[in-house]
Amino acid sequence: MSFMIAGSLEEALTALAAGARPVAGGTDLVVGARQGKAPLPTSLVAIDRLAELTQIEPTDGGIRIGASVTHARLLTDPTIVSDYTALADAAALVGSPSTRNVGTLGGNVMNASPAMDTGAPLMVLGAVAEVQSERGSRTVDLSDLWTGPGQTSAKVDELCVAIDLPSRPARSGSAYVRLEYRRAMEIAVVGAAASVTLADDGTISDGSVALSAVAPTIIEVDGVAELMAGHLPDAVGAAIAAAVAEAAEPISDLRASDSYRRHTVGVMAARAVDAAARRAAGEEISVPVNRAIGVGASR
Amino acid sequence: MTEPVMLTVNGIDYRVNVDMGRNLLSVLRNELGLTGTKEGCDDSECGACMVLLDGQPVNSCSYLALQAQGRSVTTVEGLTPADGLHPLQRSLLEQGGVQCGFCTPGIIMSARALLDRNPSPSEEEIRIGLSGNLCRCTGYAKILAAVAQTASDG
Known part of the structure; x- marks a missing residue:
């Protein structure tokens, strides 16, 4: 058994190469161990204090979010809220204030829950993960990173160090909507993120939709851009809902049946497209959409 | 180890x-x-x-x-000061926001962090601030009132 608080990224990568597992907020790792899902690793390296991993910084082509940036920070960061709003919507729904204070974006991504809230927003925003080891650094598309429930294609010595997002087109907006039975400490029954770009005449020129909790991983829905292009946002809801229900491969569990999930994820996707289009048109819809427009659990 | x-x-x-x-x-x-x-x-x-x-x-x-x-x-x-109560503790008692008391320390810590950051929270902000705290005795109305009272007492 060993525990180390990494003083530098190099130190963390060396520890990982020697077999340690990373811990940041511990909200999945420690809770999972206490629930008996998986024993606590025998060797841990804490990465939550590494300055390299806690920055949100502009890049040539967009923005780079360090893996140890917390949900609390995402939901208040001015750039995330204004330009990458779906990610702020999702961060605001995670757990409770205490979860959001220590839980990190990198932890959410690498825990690879199919019900994670930040995953669908990251997909529609075109994110890639930067993973690093002593052997080098590489970027991975999220669709290649997530391989199953709790499974990623990252090697055991690789650390997710950042999430890179491209800059947003003009007249674009995004939103994440979650079906929930309660307002805090909730896991998505289903969730949907949408990104919409509008043409000058108010019709949709481009868009994408990704889904939570309806497949073994977060999935992006094929053909959404073609389905929406040239139409006014008001006119696409039913077609989006149908395409999404078709793409979903939900399971039944204690939170919902497969048929309920298949139906409601279509409803959530249509609402996410609507909210994203309204934001693209310049309407202020506060974060998170769930509270602003009364989706999900009421009081 | x-x-x-x-x-x-x-x-x-x-x-x-x-x-x-x-x-x-x-x-x-x-x-x-x-x-x-x-x-x-x-x-x-x-x-x-x-x-x-x-x-x-x-x-x-x-x-x-x-x-x-x-x-x-x-x-x-x-x-808690050496003599007396923290204002949140006093408000919880005055508003009847404590029954068995088991959740109270956690609620006080969440409320304290909220008020440190936001001395005049709206009811919605208090609800979000306390959203990670469960109480199985009182319902939440009196707890919310206690936090609001502490805020308005300054």
Whole structure:
């Protein structure tokens, strides 16, 4: 058994190469161990204090979010809220204030829950993960990173160090909507993120939709851009809902049946497209959409 | 493996030996004798174990004690003055927001962090601030009223 608080990224990568597992907020790792899902690793390296991993910084082509940036920070960061709003919507729904204070974006991504809230927003925003080891650094598309429930294609010595997002087109907006039975400490029954770009005449020129909790991983829905292009946002809801229900491969569990999930994820996707289009048109819809427009659990 | 570690709790430095897998909650209660912080669900759902870590509420049941090294931990004992009550404690009593009291320390810590950050919260902001704290006795109306009263008393 060993525990180390990494003083530098190099130190963390060396520890990982020697077999340690990373811990940041511990909200999945420690809770999972206490629930008996998986024993606590025998060797841990804490990465939550590494300055390299806690920055949100502009890049040539967009923005780079360090893996140890917390949900609390995402939901208040001015750039995330204004330009990458779906990610702020999702961060605001995670757990409770205490979860959001220590839980990190990198932890959410690498825990690879199919019900994670930040995953669908990251997909529609075109994110890639930067993973690093002593052997080098590489970027991975999220669709290649997530391989199953709790499974990623990252090697055991690789650390997710950042999430890179491209800059947003003009007249674009995004939103994440979650079906929930309660307002805090909730896991998505289903969730949907949408990104919409509008043409000058108010019709949709481009868009994408990704889904939570309806497949073994977060999935992006094929053909959404073609389905929406040239139409006014008001006119696409039913077609989006149908395409999404078709793409979903939900399971039944204690939170919902497969048929309920298949139906409601279509409803959530249509609402996410609507909210994203309204934001693209310049309407202020506060974060998170769930509270602003009364989706999900009421009081 | 047990590691010697220095923990700063309520402004006091404690040197304790801690197993790697030990959560902060059990160290506070069993090594330091600070039993104001409660174990409710032990699953990070209920908030009875809420403490402040560098001023931010954190569930101490799912936080490794070793990760608290070099950070400032505040428990409900650290809020209460030597004589009398913290304003949040007084408001909870006056508003009838306490029945069995098991959730109260956690609620006080969440409310304290909220009011430190936002001295005049709206009801919605109070609800969000306390959304990680479960109470199974009172319902929440009187708890919300107590936090609002503390805020308006300044």
